[in-house]
Amino acid sequence: MSLEDDIHQLVLAMDGVATVYAADPVWLSALKQLGSLVDPGSGATPVPFVVCSEADDGGTQERGPGPSGAGSLGEASLPDAASAGGRSVMTVKIRIGTDGSLPAPAMARSVAGAIRTLVTARQPEVQVRALVEISAIGV
Amino acid sequence: MKQLQDLPHKLADAPDAVLAERAGDGNVAAFEMLARRHAPLMRAYARRLVNSHAEADDVVQDALIAAWKDIAHLQDGTAAKAWLMRIVSRRAVDTGRRRKSHDNLDDQPEAEAILPTPEQAAVAGSARLALNTALSRLPEEQRRCWVLKELGGQSYEEIAQALGISAASVRGRLARARTTLMKEMEEWR
Amino acid sequence: MNPTHDCGRRIEALSDYLDSGTSPDAEHIDYCPQCQAQLAGLRSLSAAALLMMDDDVASATADDTGWLDGIMANLRLESRAGRTIPLRGGELDELSETEGAVIALVRTVGDSLGGVLIGRCQLEGDVSVPGEPVEVKINVSARYGHPLPELAQTLRDAVFAELLVETELNVTAVHVAFTDIRPPVIGNGSGESGKGRS
């Protein structure tokens, strides 16, 4: 299991989380799906749910498992934080839907916290920057 | 969970304008309801404009995708049906154009004969069957104009734009189509 | 009047007369047997077209009923994200809600009230800046028989309360506009059918 998969499973299991959405923007995935219909040779590529990227001196390196999937996300460039304290920064991007049992803003914060704890336990040397988007709010 | 069991009922009898507004805000269920409400008409109409039922279904699907992308810009939701029909018109004409440049079939009458069902055959001699037959014998350019106008409710300008011809020639083709159709229906009686 | 004499009126002009109900040539058309015969022909052509279309729609509906489900599945619709609404969080983190998620929430809250169906819903104000005043504008289709002022107040209260919990927006007002009143439910109304032209 990759780090991305572990984060995916961890977040899915949290109270208050209903769904983890594909990290790709919708229309992009729809187009990819259509593309794979048109060209049966290109088999369905797995949809990334969590995207991790690492940077030390401003440069970003995709870690994602997918060959092209993650690279096409156009991840925003990292701020100066990348060089903060000389530690490298790992950006973790995830989109979730809440189930309404907990307020959405608090959910975003606890998901970010859980991701930080998990990544730091694995790689104590990196700083974690969590990009959490609430894409659906349950009631 | 909130009480939403009766939402499907609420949507089912919601006017087009409300569905269009919700769809414009990104509500999938509202768009689906709107699509289901008008899809049979869109499909029937597309079948009259292209050559095969399979092609017509492709046209409807393309039209619905286009409609979903664009529905936030629909100003007057009460005109949703006419708007959907306009999208079908354009898509169907484009499909025909693409195929034509592909196959280079020029003067062949193209309409897939829409065969009468047993029920229709039972009332053979009826005006609609006569019309059906007469329509399939029209030259394609005239048939298109007539279908766009009479079945699609498109204006001369809209038809002209879709077909890439002048409004004056739309008027001319339409007149020829009507003259022929009336004559053939006379003979049928 | 000589029946073999052609009055010279063209079918275009007669069609226009039929469409618009007026013509500069109405004087002639109204009293010319030839023109009247043509008009009758045009009328019955239109009537036959409507009947034919009804048949077409019926068979389009009847043929393999799963076709639309197939198309719908292919559409892969998803709610629109809209603007990004920032949430407070750790220094390094970037937490947000989408505008689409908030609007869908308002819709759900409203739809769950008896007699209310939410139409357009808009967040007015700069939602991307924390603390900026935001006004919520909601169009409502109400079921006949529900008193509107109370309905509006209930809806406002419910939306305010929900947004307070589920967002960090500074909501300064919730405006409710009734755009349409639907007739009371008769029986188990299956709603409009796809058939029919208007």
Ligand SMILES: [Zn+2]
């Ligand atoms: Zn005359």
